Amino acid sequence: xxxxxxRATLVETAVLQPLDWVDERTLAVTGTKWFLFRxxxxxxxxxxxxxSATLTAFIVQALTGAILAMYYQPSTAIxxxxxxxIAYSSIEHITNEVTLGWLVRGMHRWGASVFVILLFLHMxxxxxxxxxxxxxxxxxxxxxxxxxxxxxMGFTGYLLPWDQTAYWATVVGINLNxxxxxxxxxxxxxxxxxxxxxxxxxxKWYALHMLLLPGAIIGLIxxxxxxxxxxxxxxxxxxxEAAGRxxxxxxxxxxxxxxxxxxxGGQQ
Amino acid sequence: xxxPGHDTPHVPGPSLWPIGFAIGVACxxxxxxxxxxxxxxxxxxxxxxxxxxxxxxxxxxxxxxxxIEPETRAVADAPAAAVPAPAAEAAPATYSRxxxxxxxxxxxxxxxxxxVTIPVLGFMVLPSFTNLEEDEVDLGxxxxxxxxxxxxxxxxxxPQQGExxxxxxxxxxxxxxxxxxxxxxxxxxxxxxxxxxxQPNGPIDEDAAKEVNGVLLRPVLAQSFGCPCHGxxxxxxxxxxxxxxxxxxDRYTFSIKDGxxxxxxxxxxxxxxxxxxxxTISKYPWSVPxxxxxxxxxxxxxxxxxxxxx
Numbered sequence: 001x002x003x004x005x006x007r008a009t010l011v012e013t014a015v016l017q018p019l020d021w022v023d024e025r026t027l028a029v030t031g032t033k034w035f036l037f038r039x040x041x042x043x044x045x046x047x048x049x050x051x052s053a054t055l056t057a058f059i060v061q062a063l064t065g066a067i068l069a070m071y072y073q074p075s076t077a078i079x080x081x082x083x084x085x086i087a088y089s090s091i092e093h094i095t096n097e098v099t100l101g102w103l104v105r106g107m108h109r110w111g112a113s114v115f116v117i118l119l120f121l122h123m124x125x126x127x128x129x130x131x132x133x134x135x136x137x138x139x140x141x142x143x144x145x146x147x148x149x150x151x152x153m154g155f156t157g158y159l160l161p162w163d164q165t166a167y168w169a170t171v172v173g174i175n176l177n178x179x180x181x182x183x184x185x186x187x188x189x190x191x192x193x194x195x196x197x198x199x200x201x202x203x204k205w206y207a208l209h210m211l212l213l214p215g216a217i218i219g220l221i222x223x224x225x226x227x228x229x230x231x232x233x234x235x236x237x238x239x240x241e242a243a244g245r246x247x248x249x250x251x252x253x254x255x256x257x258x259x260x261x262x263x264x265g266g267q268q
Numbered sequence: 269x270x271x272p273g274h275d276t277p278h279v280p281g282p283s284l285w286p287i288g289f290a291i292g293v294a295c296x297x298x299x300x301x302x303x304x305x306x307x308x309x310x311x312x313x314x315x316x317x318x319x320x321x322x323x324x325x326x327x328x329x330x331x332x333x334x335x336i337e338p339e340t341r342a343v344a345d346a347p348a349a350a351v352p353a354p355a356a357e358a359a360p361a362t363y364s365r366x367x368x369x370x371x372x373x374x375x376x377x378x379x380x381x382x383x384v385t386i387p388v389l390g391f392m393v394l395p396s397f398t399n400l401e402e403d404e405v406d407l408g409x410x411x412x413x414x415x416x417x418x419x420x421x422x423x424x425x426x427p428q429q430g431e432x433x434x435x436x437x438x439x440x441x442x443x444x445x446x447x448x449x450x451x452x453x454x455x456x457x458x459x460x461x462x463x464x465x466x467q468p469n470g471p472i473d474e475d476a477a478k479e480v481n482g483v484l485l486r487p488v489l490a491q492s493f494g495c496p497c498h499g500x501x502x503x504x505x506x507x508x509x510x511x512x513x514x515x516x517x518d519r520y521t522f523s524i525k526d527g528x529x530x531x532x533x534x535x536x537x538x539x540x541x542x543x544x545x546x547x548t549i550s551k552y553p554w555s556v557p558x559x560x561x562x563x564x565x566x567x568x569x570x571x572x573x574x575x576x577x578x
Contacts (some may be wrong), residue, residue, distance in 0.1 A: 056352040076432040085431065168464055172497065175462040178556030185556045189573045190396045193553070196458075196535075199429040200395070 029196070034229070035197055041235040050122035057115040061153075064108040064215065071098055074160065074169065074206035076199050087162035087202055112154055119150050129236040139227040141218055149217040158208035162202060170205075171197060283324040290316030300390065301397055301576055324398055334523040349458045362468030364538075397577045402426050410450070413529065416544075418468060418490055423483040423531075437520060437531065438468065438493070439574040442544040451545035455493070456518040456534055463557040464497035466517065480521040493517070505547060514560050518551070532561075538562035 023029035071094045075086035082089045094101040132140035159170040178188030193200040269335035292313030299307025341477045405423050419439045426433040445451040457550030470490030477486040491504040501510040521532030538550035538561050552561035555572040
């Protein structure tokens with residue numbers, strides 16, 4: 001390697017020195033490298049990005065949700081000004097009056113559907129690629145738990161606008177849970193905070209939607225992504241390459257059969 | 269089989285006590301709802317079986333302790349005890365202190381965690397099942413209810429909660445029963461499929477609507493009811509005639525005070541035979557819509573909250 005100029009060395013040192021200082025104490029740089037600079041099979045495709053897409057959708061939900069919470073009021077009492085429940089009035093306020101409120105609420109409302117759709121697409125990809133098999137069983141199980149928490153997020157969030165659709169859809173949803181054998185009626189009464197939806201229900205569901213479920217889902221996401229990073233991305237089922245294998249310097253098997261798209265192997 | 273360079277895996281032997289422990293905890297939680305006596309029994313069971321379980325699990329750790337016993341017998345039978353005694357002396361000394369500290373740290377931590385967590389969990393769950401009594405609803409004088417016709421009564425079941433507690437009942441005056449007592453059929457508007465608001469299949473006489481004691485009374489020309497959500501249909505007695513409902517419409521008990529009709533508590537109805545004042549109603553404790561109260565399917569719901577909390 002050619003000798004660097006003194007100036008370049010100085011600049012490099014100025015950047016690396018603090019990073020090394022931090023890394024020595026926290027392993028932050030090593031950890032970031034471990035997380036980001038991973039070996040992946042060379043024949044992965046856009047299908048493997050569905051997980052990251054789901055994560056992105058979740059981050060959008062978390063940020064827009066936190067901002068919506070600055071304006072939303074989970075109260076069933078009647079607003080003396082509008083004559084409507086305060087919760088519904090605050091939704092109208094967000095949509096019609098707060099600057100760009102329509103956009104953030106729209107992102108959160110439609111983003112919820114995007115998140116759930118991406119969850120299922122990601123799950124389908126993992127299933128069809130057989131990526132749930134050894135040694136990734138726990139990644140699959142945490143993924144299923146993420147699916148359940150994600151659905152619960154959708155279920156609890158649907159009530160919050162407190163309009164007729166929200167109210168009766170939630171009545172039906174609670175009573176569906178109520179038909180589960182043995183524990184069902186108890187679960188329904190817990191969810192409704194009594195035999196029927198009442199004044200406490202909205203605040204309870206708001207707390208579930210805002211605090212408990214996000215806490216659970218974020219914890220699960222960390223476990224899920226740690227496992228993905230540790231175990232690596234799986235090759236497609238048609239692949240002849242194992243995940244994490246060093247790139248071969250000769251033409252890979254299957255080139256002549258047209259099974260491998262890569263052309264660099266032959267040139268080296 | 270195992271790698272000699274590693275410690276052999278330590279797995280506690282199988283134990284049946286966790287079952288007793290689980291029963292104790294379940295009994296304790298149930299007792300919190302039903303009565304303190306059952307809670308106390310549950311607590312005792314949980315503690316006893318928990319200790320037995322702990323003893324079972326830690327048997328290997330304490331395995332050295334029984335080996336000391338021959339030592340005491342060594343006075344009588346010295347040759348037999350001479351061999352195990354040194355091993356028994358050496359083993360506890362190597363890790364007893366650290367193990368004790370480890371166990372106490374975990375145990376105390378768990379105890380503190382439990383003391384903090386259990387009341388908080390109770391606060392989360394129990395309010396849904398306690399203090400559910402509602403004020404009785406006065407529907408006004410009996411002559412607001414013409415014989416043989418349904419009147420839609422909408423009222424606030426809990427005025428302090430406001431509109432969220434608005435409920436609807438369909439009230440029909442059946443006239444006097446064979447025993448000469450006044451008879452009313454009072455149906456709750458919630459569909460027993462999944463709880464949507466059942467509508468009367470007929471025109472509402474809005475001109476005759478009146479408000480009595482904050483209760484809106486509207487006569488309706490209907491001898492059947494239908495649910496807009498999933499198409500459940502009921503006849504005038506609340507029996508299912510079509511669609512997915514699993515039982516007949518819920519009803520209210522009622523009483524008459526000072527010539528006024530007073531709504532009582534809700535109950536579930538398996539089926540109604542006959543009509544009006546001469547009907548035979550199979551009455552059950554109220555349960556969530558969609559749950560069977562009679563027949564073999566009712567076995568799926570042996571205890572429903574209203575049986576416990578009233």
